[in-house]
Each structure stands twice: as C-alpha cells, then as structure tokens.
Amino acid sequence: MWRGVAVLTGLVTSIGAAFLAGCGNAGTLVVGVRAGYPGLVTRLPDGGFTGFDIAIAHDVARRLGYRDDQIVYTDDTAGADLVVGSGGPRYVAGPYLVTSTDILVRAGDLSIRGTRDLARKRVCATDASARRLVGRFGVKWKSAFLAEANVPAACAPLLADGRTDAIVADAPVLAGLEGQYPGRFRFSGKPLSAEKYGIAAGSASLRDQVDEALRHMFDDGTWNQAVIDYLGVLATRYTSPPALEKG
Numbered sequence: 001m002w003r004g005v006a007v008l009t010g011l012v013t014s015i016g017a018a019f020l021a022g023c024g025n026a027g028t029l030v031v032g033v034r035a036g037y038p039g040l041v042t043r044l045p046d047g048g049f050t051g052f053d054i055a056i057a058h059d060v061a062r063r064l065g066y067r068d069d070q071i072v073y074t075d076d077t078a079g080a081d082l083v084v085g086s087g088g089p090r091y092v093a094g095p096y097l098v099t100s101t102d103i104l105v106r107a108g109d110l111s112i113r114g115t116r117d118l119a120r121k122r123v124c125a126t127d128a129s130a131r132r133l134v135g136r137f138g139v140k141w142k143s144a145f146l147a148e149a150n151v152p153a154a155c156a157p158l159l160a161d162g163r164t165d166a167i168v169a170d171a172p173v174l175a176g177l178e179g180q181y182p183g184r185f186r187f188s189g190k191p192l193s194a195e196k197y198g199i200a201a202g203s204a205s206l207r208d209q210v211d212e213a214l215r216h217m218f219d220d221g222t223w224n225q226a227v228i229d230y231l232g233v234l235a236t237r238y239t240s241p242p243a244l245e246k247g
Contacts, residue, residue, distance in 0.1 A: 028071070029061050029070060029071050029072065030074060030079065030080045030082075031061065031073050031074070031081065032075070032080030032082065032086075033049060033053055033057065033075060033084050034084070034085045034151075035049070035075035035151070036151025036153040037151065037152055037153070037172075038153055038173060038176025038177050038179070039051060039052060039172040039173050039175050039179070039230065040085065040172055040230075041053050041054060041075075041085075042176070050230075051176070052097075052227070052229075052230035052231055053084045053085050053197075054073065054084075055226040056199075056223075059213070059217050059222055059226075060199065060214065060217070061082075063212075063213035063216060063217070081206075082200065082210065083199065084199050085197050085199075086199065086200035090204075091200060091201045091206070092198040092200050092201070092207065093198055093200075093207045093211045094197065094198035094199055094210075094244060095196035095244070095245065096198065096214055096223070098195070098196050098197075099172055099194070099195050099197070099238075100170070100171050100195060101129055101132070101168060101169065101191060101192040101195060102168070102170070103118070103167070104167040104174040104185050104187060104188070105165065105166045105185065105186060105188045106159060106162075106165075106184065106186075107186045109165065109188075113188060113189055115133070115136070115189060115190070115192055117189070118133060118137070118145075118165075118166060118168075119137055119141065121165040122145050122163070122164040122165045122166070123145055123146055123165065123168055124146075124148075124149055124155035124164040124166070125148065125149065125152075125169060126150065126152060126169070129152070129168045129169050132192050132193055133146070133168065133192075147164055152167065152169040152174075156180060156181065159185065160185075168192065171237070172230075172231050172234060175231060175233045179233070199214075208246070214244060215244060217241075223241045
C-alpha cells in the first residue's frame with residue numbers, strides 16, 4: 001500500500017511545464033519532507049535536513065534542472081511543489097522505496113518475537129503505523145497499551161527508559177532510531193505490512209518528469225549509494241530499486 005505520510009494540499013499545478021530536464025530553472029523548488037522520521041529525514045542543528053528522503057529529493061531536483069541554491073526543504077507540505085514520502089491516488093511518482101512496518105524493542109528484551117506478542121505489551125506508534133495492530137487487538141487494547149505519537153522520533157525516549165516496550169514504525173525509521181541509541185535497540189519479529197514511498201506532484205506531467213529522474217537515478221547507481229549512505233543497516237534488504245508504477 002502507498003503510505004500517505006504527508007498531506008498534499010495546495011500544490012502548484014502550473015509548474016509542470018517549467019520543468020525541463022537538464023535545463024536550469026530561474027525559480028526555486030519547494031520540497032515538502034517529513035521531519036521526525038529519523039533515517040529518512042533528520043533536522044540538522046543549522047535548520048537544514050539530511051537523510052534518505054533528502055538524498056532522493058536532492059538528486060531528483062538536480063535532474064530536473066535546479067541548482068543546490070534553488071532547492072528549498074520544508075516540513076510544511078501545504079504549497080510545496082513536491083512532497084517526498086507521500087502516497088495518494090493521483091500524481092504520485094515512484095515508488096522510490098518499498099519497505100515494511102516493523103517492530104523495534106530493547107536489545108535485551110526477548111519476550112517480543114512477533115506481532116502476537118504485542119497483545120499485552122506497551123507500544124508506541126503513530127496513528128498510521130498502529131492501525132493494523134488496533135484492527136487486530138481492538139480498541140480496548142488501544143486504550144490500555146498504545147501510546148500514540150505524532151512522529152516516530154517521539155517514541156525513542158519512551159523505549160529507552162522503559163516507558164514503552166516496543167516501537168512500531170517503518171523499517172528505515174526504526175533503523176534511524178536504532179542508530180541514535182547504539183546497542184540499545186533491536187529489530188524483532190516479522191514485518192507487519194508492506195509500504196511504498198512515492199513523490200507527490202501537482203500535475204501528471206510533473207509526475208512523469210519525476211519518474212524519469214528516478215529511473216535515471218536507479219540506473220546509474222545513485223539510488224544504491226543513497227541506500228548505503230543512509231540506510232546502511234538495511235542495505236541487504238534493499239539490494240535493487242523498486243519498479244516504477246505509472247498512474
């Protein structure tokens with residue numbers, strides 16, 4: 001399924017014609033990103049961003065003809081020209097990653113080996129990541145055991161100090177959280193569900209141009225290098241780019 005992690009509103013639909021691959025662009029490209037998703041998007045002390053999503057977005061923007069100083073990242077997706085990590089029924093390029101929702105626990109906790117073991121465990125997750133668990137265990141479980149977070153990053157301190165027993169989120173995010181607490185967390189159990197990450201655009205023509213940029217990124221090895229650089233612990237999972245889905 002497409003993971004709709006960003007709300008796509010107010011996109012500028014007229015900019016598609018201005019995107020000419022390989023040609024400079026006089027304006028700026030505003031890229032909406034999902035802050036609070038370590039591994040994918042991490043805010044730097046200077047206010048900038050880094051992570052796998054940023055690497056993908058930056059390369060796409062360069063292939064669309066934008067210079068570095070013309071690319072602006074924001075976690076306010078309303079009015080953005082592109083929204084990275086978004087899913088939806090229309091104008092979504094990609095996917096640029098097919099991953100899964102997984103479980104992260106404390107390294108020494110061997111009591112959680114799969115989804116069924118969460119029935120009596122405290123879980124921290126966003127609303128989107130928790131839906132499958134709520135569907136399985138029910139609303140009473142949600143009230144008793146679920147700590148709902150706005151972003152996955154908020155769950156890490158709870159797991160570290162024992163206020164929750166597990167974090168449920170997408171694998172790249174859990175890898176990012178694990179990297180922030182070296183040796184303290186581990187992946188547990190089988191994936192809960194498959195997720196696809198795409199790039200939402202304001203028009204079909206712009207989507208097609210982003211797809212073409214992704215295709216070149218996949219072919220020349222740039223995508224593989226981004227996986228190694230930002231998702232290294234999961235590099236053996238993502239050995240080849242996903243197939244692009246037009247439409």
